[in-house]
Amino acid sequence: MKEFKLAQPQSLTQVTSLPSDRKYVLMAGGTDLLDEIKNGIINPDLVVDLKPIPDLADIKSANGRIQIGAMTRVSEVASNPEIKSSFPVLHEAALSLATPQLRNIGTVGGNLCQRPRCWYYRDPQVNCRKKGGSRCYATRGRNRYHAIFGGGICHIVYPSDLAPALISLSAEVVISTANGDKTIPLEEFYVLPRDNVQRENILEVNEILREIRIPLPKNGTKSTYLKFKERGTWDFALVSVAVNGVVSGKTFGDIKIVLGGVAPIPWRFKKAEELIKGKSVTEDMVMRATKEALTEARPLSENAYKQELAAVAISRAVLSLV
Amino acid sequence: MVKEYTVYMNMGASRPTRAPGHVQGTFGLEGFMDELANEIGMDPLELRNKNYSARNRGDTGVPYSSKGLDKCYEQGAEKIGWHRRNKTPGEGEGRIRRGIGMSSQIWWGAGVPGTLADVKIYRDGSVDVICGTQDIGCGTRTHMAVVAADTLGLDPEDITVELGNSDYPYAPSSGGSLTTPSVAPAVRDASLKAAAHLMEMAERKLKVPASDIVYKDKKYQDKNNPENSVSFKDVARDLRRETVFHGERKEMPEGYAYNTFAAHFAEVEVDTQTGHIKVLKVVAAHDSGQIINTKTARSQVIGGITQGVSASLFEQRIVDETTGTLVNPNMRDYKIATSMDIPEIVPLFVDVDDPRINILGTKGLGEPPRIPIAAAIGNAVYNAIGVHIREIPMTPDKVLEALKQKEVIR
Numbered sequence: 001m002k003e004f005k006l007a008q009p010q011s012l013t014q015v016t017s018l019p020s021d022r023k024y025v026l027m028a029g030g031t032d033l034l035d036e037i038k039n040g041i042i043n044p045d046l047v048v049d050l051k052p053i054p055d056l057a058d059i060k061s062a063n064g065r066i067q068i069g070a071m072t073r074v075s076e077v078a079s080n081p082e083i084k085s086s087f088p089v090l091h092e093a094a095l096s097l098a099t100p101q102l103r104n105i106g107t108v109g110g111n112l113c114q115r116p117r118c119w120y121y122r123d124p125q126v127n128c129r130k131k132g133g134s135r136c137y138a139t140r141g142r143n144r145y146h147a148i149f150g151g152g153i154c155h156i157v158y159p160s161d162l163a164p165a166l167i168s169l170s171a172e173v174v175i176s177t178a179n180g181d182k183t184i185p186l187e188e189f190y191v192l193p194r195d196n197v198q199r200e201n202i203l204e205v206n207e208i209l210r211e212i213r214i215p216l217p218k219n220g221t222k223s224t225y226l227k228f229k230e231r232g233t234w235d236f237a238l239v240s241v242a243v244n245g246v247v248s249g250k251t252f253g254d255i256k257i258v259l260g261g262v263a264p265i266p267w268r269f270k271k272a273e274e275l276i277k278g279k280s281v282t283e284d285m286v287m288r289a290t291k292e293a294l295t296e297a298r299p300l301s302e303n304a305y306k307q308e309l310a311a312v313a314i315s316r317a318v319l320s321l322v
Numbered sequence: 323m324v325k326e327y328t329v330y331m332n333m334g335a336s337r338p339t340r341a342p343g344h345v346q347g348t349f350g351l352e353g354f355m356d357e358l359a360n361e362i363g364m365d366p367l368e369l370r371n372k373n374y375s376a377r378n379r380g381d382t383g384v385p386y387s388s389k390g391l392d393k394c395y396e397q398g399a400e401k402i403g404w405h406r407r408n409k410t411p412g413e414g415e416g417r418i419r420r421g422i423g424m425s426s427q428i429w430w431g432a433g434v435p436g437t438l439a440d441v442k443i444y445r446d447g448s449v450d451v452i453c454g455t456q457d458i459g460c461g462t463r464t465h466m467a468v469v470a471a472d473t474l475g476l477d478p479e480d481i482t483v484e485l486g487n488s489d490y491p492y493a494p495s496s497g498g499s500l501t502t503p504s505v506a507p508a509v510r511d512a513s514l515k516a517a518a519h520l521m522e523m524a525e526r527k528l529k530v531p532a533s534d535i536v537y538k539d540k541k542y543q544d545k546n547n548p549e550n551s552v553s554f555k556d557v558a559r560d561l562r563r564e565t566v567f568h569g570e571r572k573e574m575p576e577g578y579a580y581n582t583f584a585a586h587f588a589e590v591e592v593d594t595q596t597g598h599i600k601v602l603k604v605v606a607a608h609d610s611g612q613i614i615n616t617k618t619a620r621s622q623v624i625g626g627i628t629q630g631v632s633a634s635l636f637e638q639r640i641v642d643e644t645t646g647t648l649v650n651p652n653m654r655d656y657k658i659a660t661s662m663d664i665p666e667i668v669p670l671f672v673d674v675d676d677p678r679i680n681i682l683g684t685k686g687l688g689e690p691p692r693i694p695i696a697a698a699i700g701n702a703v704y705n706a707i708g709v710h711i712r713e714i715p716m717t718p719d720k721v722l723e724a725l726k727q728k729e730v731i732r
Binding site for chain 2: 117119120122123125126137140141142144228230231232233234235238302303305308309312
């Protein structure tokens with residue numbers, strides 16, 4: 001591990017005004033960042049600890065929405081009664097994540113900005129495309145946990161459980177920059193490898209994700225998060241799905257389906273949404289619709305099973321809401 | 323005929339863990355037994371009972387010194403509810419299928435003749451038991467204390483156990499389930515000599531022959547005159563100095579095969595849509611002869627099964643074929659079972675008397691709980707879904723693939 005300096009800024013302005021030529025990383029909970037440093041995946045000169053900055057760890061209800069500070073711990077999201085009643089999908093996603101110990105340390109912002117778990121990316125000996133190299137080793141290598149959508153030049157999957165849930169809820173993120181705040185839909189926060197293979201989101205140097213805003217649900221809104229993993233706990237999703245929609249009887253007036261564990265970004269599955277929206281939902285119909293939608297998938301040599309898991313996950317999640 | 327091969331692979335070095343070769347071979351052999359049973363339409367347990375042998379039919383033809391595998395079959399089957407299993411593999415309905423399967427196991431574990439142990443009695447009545455073995459999780463400290471205490475009529479907490487030093491009396495290294503059946507009989511032998519010597523001293527002190535002395539509650543007592551009694555400590559005080567008694571684990575008679583046996587029974591639930599296997603319950607019936615300490619023996623079985631469930635469902639070295647490197651060399655990607663994955667485990671110890679194997683009739687229990695479990699889970703999955711997965715770990719992708727192959731065969 002390379003030695004680094006630790007900064008403990010007292011305000012966001014101090015973070016957004018850091019000299020942009022400094023090789024620094026932002027640390028929220030640090031549960032993954034420190035592993036990356038210790039394993040030699042990243043070698044920052046400066047680690048910026050965000051904990052001392054005030055007012056970044058609140059859950060507030062205001063202006064017809066819930067606002068979650070980026071430094072809010074995942075366990076606080078999981079135990080918040082308003083989140084549990086208004087956004088079951090977020091509550092369930094938070095509970096499905098890692099272990100109680102990690103949820104007590106890990107933050108919402110950190111979860112949304114975490115780096116991929118691809119074992120080639122995480123091998124300090126491997127210089128893959130994401131690290132500036134010339135190839136993706138998963139393409140012809142071992143890829144049972146890799147992407148079936150949106151891969152192409154790099155086949156990581158985005159590991160966050162909170163991101164699919166929040167995107168299904170049409171959440172927005174507030175980003176602090178040197179020129180003030182900007183707000184964008186979380187769905188537009190993530191970038192595919194074909195747009196920029198070395199990063200997973202749009203954050204530029206001197207920008208920081210500060211807050212997540214979720215609009216309160218309309219009447220009749222239902223949501224759920226379903227995660228298939230190999231182990232009973234402490235496991236990333238093989239496939240997960242967040243479903244949020246307005247249900248009347250057996251029909252979704254509006255529906256958002258976002259998959260986790262299948263693509264380099266949380267995968268909004270519009271084709272499946274279109275096929276399900278406005279129709280009376282039955283098991284047969286959902287299975288047919290998702291299987292049809294899944295023809296878009298481009299599995300690798302060892303991960304075709306994820307298509308089946310995705311079909312079952314969507315089907316079970318959708319059916320559980322009608 | 324089932325053959326086991328060792329193959330050279332262009333991969334990083336590996337190290338053996340808990341019954342290397344047997345775990346793999348048993349998974350193949352016992353899985354094949356169930357495929358055979360299914361092919362001829364016979365209950366897998368009946369197939370095993372029909373071919374039951376009290377002799378080692380392999381290379382020697384000699385009888386086993388003792389073999390309680392039949393009792394393991396009987397008691398294990400009853401405890402798991404063997405009759406509840408699918409009569410035809412995969413005959414159940416619905417997306418969640420249940421199945422019950424079993425597997426047998428044979429292993430060594432007789433112990434090593436020539437193992438030595440000392441019992442040292444001090445003039446204040448304190449007792450050391452000393453052996454050059456170590457405790458790598460065999461419960462050695464416990465069994466040394468228990469055997470010495472039981473033989474000397476003391477409590478285990480009265481005994482000080484000394485081990486882990488090669489200056490101490492010889493013991494073999496721990497491996498192959500041989501620690502308890504090597505060390506415990508040597509401790510027993512030394513303790514018996516100590517007890518006999520103390521009894522002689524009590525005779526002199528009470529002035530009555532040993533046949534009239536009852537030893538109870540750490541006291542030597544004249545059975546015809548209870549007033550005439552002396553405590554263990556007071557007898558020990560008459561020793562001229564601390565006194566050492568040497569014990570040895572003796573030879574076994576020739577002409578017998580000395581082995582441990584077990585049968586594991588597993589009940590599983592398989593989600594046929596996701597390929598997810600949940601192990602619900604494992605009944606583990608073991609013939610390890612005389613059990614020295616039930617608590618540590620149960621722990622040994624629970625540990626072996628935990629390890630086996632983990633290997634059956636999750637653990638694998640994933641190697642990149644181009645670079646030859648292990649891609650999952652960490653605790654996140656090399657998956658080990660969590661507490662959420664471990665089923666209810668019911669250890670059973672069948673009552674088997676083996677007067678030949680050693681003076682305690684005890685056999686080893688290190689590897690045996692690890693050996694049959696993967697095969698039992700594999701056979702339970704076979705019973706649930708009607709297709710036998712011939713490879714571990716049985717991960718969701720393999721289960722889904724196997725189910726697809728089954729559809730093709732139909």
